[in-house]
Amino acid sequence: MGSNLAAARVSFVDARAAAALLTRTVRFLRAVLRAALVWVRGHVRWVLALVGFAVILRLLGNQIGSREALVLAFGPALVSAVWATCWPVSYERVCAGPARRARWRRWVRKNWAHLSRECGLSVSRTTKSRTFGLAPKEGSRFVASQSQTVTVWSHPRLMDVTTAGSLLRLMIRTRTGQTVQDLEAAAAPLAAAAGAHAYRCVQMTPSVVEVVLVMQDSLTQARPAEIPEAVYLNAVTLGRRQDGAPWHLTVTGRHTLVVGCSGSGKGSIFWGVCAGLAPAVRAGVVRLWGVDLKRGVEVGVGRGIFSAVATNPIEAVALLTRLLSVLEERGNRMAGNIRLHQPTQADPLHVLAIDELAVLTAYTDAETKKEASRLLAEILTQGRALGVVVLACVQDPRKEVVGLRGLFTQTIALRLRSAEETRMVLGDGMAAVAPAHRISPALPGTAWVVEEDGSTDRVRADWWSDQLVRQVAALHPSPVVEGLPVAPAQPADIPVGSDDVTRADSGPRVRATPASRQRKSRPHKTGSASRKGSPSNGIGAA
Template sequence: MAWEFRKLAPGENVAVETQRDPFAAPKWAPPVWHMPEGLVLLVNAVRVLVRTVVFLVRNIVPVSAASALAWSGYAYGWTVPVLVLALVGVGLGVWAAVDRPSFVRWIARPVRSWWRMAFVYRRHWQPVLVTAGLTKTHHGREYLPSLVRVRCSPTSDRVLVRMLKGQAPDAWERVAVNLAHGFGATLVRVRDGDRPGRVWLEFVRTDALAEPIPALPVPDASEVDLSGLMIGRCEDGSPWRLRLLGTHVLIAGATGAGKGSVIWSTIRALLPLMLSGLVEVWAIDPKRMELSFGRVLFERYGRYSSDPSGGMVKLLETAAEDMNERAERFAGLTRSFTPSAEFPFRVIVVDELAFLTAYCPERDLRKRAESALAVLTSQGRSVGYCVIGAQQDARKEVNNLRNLFPDRIALRLDEDEQVDMVLGDGARDRGALADQISSVPQIGAGVGFVRLETSPDPVRVRAAYVSDADIRQMVALALPDLDVEGAA
């Protein structure tokens, strides 16, 4: 449609649509103001100047170094900057050889982060976001979310993004697959940012959990921290530390998912405090297979029961009674628990919760077991009791006490809806793809997602594999006078 400008009065330029019909009523439009060319050039010059200053401030170190080298080359010849670069290279090499962790922290990772931000994310930012539908166009102008910062780890990148006004993290979660393919990552997760209007995008480049992790060394007693037992590895390569003090842990996973790896890695990390009398492990073993390898260990430094006719339920009720007695003694004296020889920290390990709460043929035993578990999980945290429960079936009718377990671990599950049943609503949308974990033991056994009480974001982890030989070695360490092979 053609337009023309008509001047109605001094200073009034009005754009109107050109009409072929001379008798048609005119269509009026807002006034069009013409900006002087000098003012346009001045505004653009200011914008360029501001952007240049911002660039120099953000890149003050490399710009200063490049300027100094250029000036020295101009003033003294090219041999000076070449010699300086050689000395810097030798110094960096010596630093990397002497103290590699600090070199990686202060040099390698920042440089790699800058490189990937410039040549991976910023380079492909606009086309990938347009294709994924994360941009908006209004009156011919394209609005694009801003790339704020990139942080690299050995296996993944964390990208901080400033979203568009009115945009929510859900919009990014829905196109996580598009972002992964667009930037060449195997997986993308969306995390809350450091302030409203920002999100972190976790681009997983390589799988640090693809290979089985051998059993971790038995730590010294002074290194054992009940608020963070090292039992495996996180996806970013950092140690996986499981908290037991002041919480309860639920482990859910299909057959062969690696629940035993989590349980035995935890017991292995607790072993030094068990030997010193500060920790007791009460093992309840309905399957009579997984925990039976350490039966003599539990009977010496705790208790053990695999009696389906009532012994396991009686052990739970005894634990609940002892917990109530301890609570009465602590009432009005202390609000925090510290393990001691008189009041050790007690870990109640139940290898199959569903047998006690749903599958047990005797109705009375099921009710008693559920009542004892409810008492322990609702009141035991503050007085030094921790329940570690493992189950295969994630349905609510099988275990309606799962909300009493603050910390939950989802290993390989059979169905996608089971992920939210274990970890809570929205966990799968946040990246907890427990239903997609490989069923091949060498690849997927012990791999899972952890959701802690303090954070809604699931973390991908893998527990170390504790073999039968490792368990026998633990028993031999705890009971040196026992014939381990004969006891096994």
């Protein structure tokens, strides 16, 4: 009985293994067939020519030649399909990628005159010309027979066409009477004609513009972040650009403002910077200060990499006051010695990371808002050279919400609500070339940035999960943890007023009642109380 059960169990396992093998085989054959059809569709002329040649040989009675022609027609399709299915990376690098880029270059060079005319880059002028013919009665003498109108087109010169990865680069020189602004205005129609996913323009000289077309979008899939290991100070890697290249964000000497509506992926950039600096924090050359005005929900996950954390406006003002004292002390030491701070373990780079900046600058009480704006303005205006930089995240870019918007040296525009907000964040005229308001809600972490040369680029930050942030905080804890200055309690019976506010040396501005304003008891001049007398008025007992 036991042997029968064991045999049945073995047969059942063998049946399951056979079914799984059959399923994998069917999936593989289906993938190979799909890849073969794609290859055939891309090489229709080659396949049709060889099939026609095979049919002719078959009709002529050449059976061997007919079979060889069919092998030449469909053999490369089968080999490419198996290669692309089993080893897609090497197939893309060796075969598919170079062929696709060669096709892009050939298409641009062949159709440049047509593209120039249709995109408004060319001009035409009409001239009259005479055609001459040999008169039959005049022997060899030429006489004018008729005149016709000829249209001559003048195109901008296509200097060079290059490809790299998924990028198609067009180096264009303006024609006579044309400016680089005309070429930049025609970049959008060129991108649409080429079927590009995005584009950007780079002015090389006053007459030459490089139009970069992104032919394949590499930002459609979210990519998880990786735990950093190397110590970086000048820049951190946040994600990738639209051409697939890494996206590096400069930190040293830059104040960064990240703007995006709710759910646009500000947390990915926030933790991309903070976690990217975590190895430097552990090494002691960077110190992170966190201000999380969402009740500590964001920063609390990775609390270990911060030297100090504030979770409400009062604590934020205390933290800014402490950071300003560091800036003032460092400035006194650097005056007359060095103009740009160099981070060391004894004198680290200080990075202030603020989440929900609007709560501190717009949505708190007037006195706290005024003091926080003053402290933050001093840090933004003086901190770049003194080794104190700011990273701030906000949802609303309006001036009444972020009055210090102009003091940030670089901005990142995540998904925004309107073209007007894009103009506020990136500058005038950027709504057309960097449409952050058109980013899909299904692509969190996608943003537009403006490079140092004025060109724009689309990027996407890697995704940071809570578990990954906790791992970074546990692996790279901050060696220095500081407490915030504690403000004395405010009297509850005295209304808040601007005249009753003084600044503490080690904390935020708090209310204090001067001794000269304390209420004193005044004796009555008449009545039973006055007859009893009081030492304060000099009247003795009766």
